[in-house]
Structures are given as structure tokens and as C-alpha cells.
Amino acid sequence: MAITREQHEAWVAQRKAALRQLCEERFCNCSQLTLEIGCGHGHYLNAYALVHPQERCVGIDILGKRVEKSTSKQVKRELGNLEFIKAEATEFLAALPEQVALTRVMLLYPDPWPKKRHFKNRLVQAPFLNLLAGRMASGSFFYFRTDHEGYWEWAKEEIQAHPAWEIDEAAEWHFDAPSFFEEVKGRGKPLIARRH
Secondary structure, three states: OOOOHHHHHHHHHHHHHHHHHHHHHHHOOOOEEEEEEOOOOOHHHHHHHHHOOOOOEEEEEOOHHHHHHHHHHHHHHOOOOEEEEEOOHHHHHHHOOOOOEEEEEEEEOOOOOOOHHHHHHOOOOHHHHHHHHHHEEEEEEEEEEEOOHHHHHHHHHHHHHOOOEEEOOOOOOOOOOOOHHHHHHOOOEEEEEEEO
């Protein structure tokens, strides 16, 4: 049975309210966060959090099974500075308490939406960059990596056109860790953007 538009809107509002409450509970005493968007099975962020114990880290993904696998790795390593949450990126950014600033944000190998009619689904574009800039302090970094040349060019153009961001050609990739994706596909092309 199909749901009505009103039912869908009510469900979305309820989901956003629950996420906001979760973020208030978990980050009420937090002023800075390192965020990975689309954390997959958590390989990268678990490795990152292990060698950066002073940073509070959170990984988000829209698939619950991925969050469960990521959390399982975190629990096995007893990483108290790391957690994973099932959430969509823009909803998570909107739900964070006001006092929380993002110091690093990683977006590694997102869906490139390669067909032209699907470009509107790509995350890296002005509305997302606006929202991200509003959560990050001046000088903070956004790390992007993809194995899709078209999406890399797209992301570069979107970032260069945005007044709150500049591509930092001199910056070095802050942390490398082996991942299943890179073993299968090979190393992607990076972009590092600095918040003005």
C-alpha cells in the first residue's frame, strides 16, 4: 500500500527530530568533531580514530548494516573517541548542536552518479557546501577522494565557484589507511578544500 505525501513528510519530520535528539544527547559536551560522510564499513575511520585518540570522531552512513559493521569494529578496538550513526549527510549537519564545530570532514569515494540526469544527486554542490561551511571554522579542511574523473572535475568546479571554500593545492592528504574499496578499485584522486 502506497503512503501519501503527508504521511511521508510526517515520517521525514519524525526521523529528523529523532536525529536531532540523538545528536543533542551524544554531542552536548562536545565542541569539535571529525566527520566521515559515507563511512561504509568503517575501515578508514576506525584506523584514523586509533591514531588520533585526542579527536572526537563520528562516521555516518545511510545504510544501517554498514553502521552496524563499523560499530562492531569500533567496539572490538575499544575506541571511546569514535562512534557511528545512521544518517543522511545534510540531515546530520542540520541536527548537530550549535556549539559543535567540524574541524575535518572526509568524503571518500561517494556515489559518482555518472549519468547526466543523475548529476543533481551528487553531494558536492552549492547547497551542501553552504551547509558544510556553516558548520566549519575558518581554516578547517574538507577532504574529498574519488576514482571517477567526471565527479572529481565536477567537485573541483563546485568548490572553486563557492565563496566559502578554496582548494588548497599545497595541503597534504592528512591520513592514509588501506581500504577494501581501494584494494578493488585502486587509489582515487584527492581534493583538499580549506574553509575561508
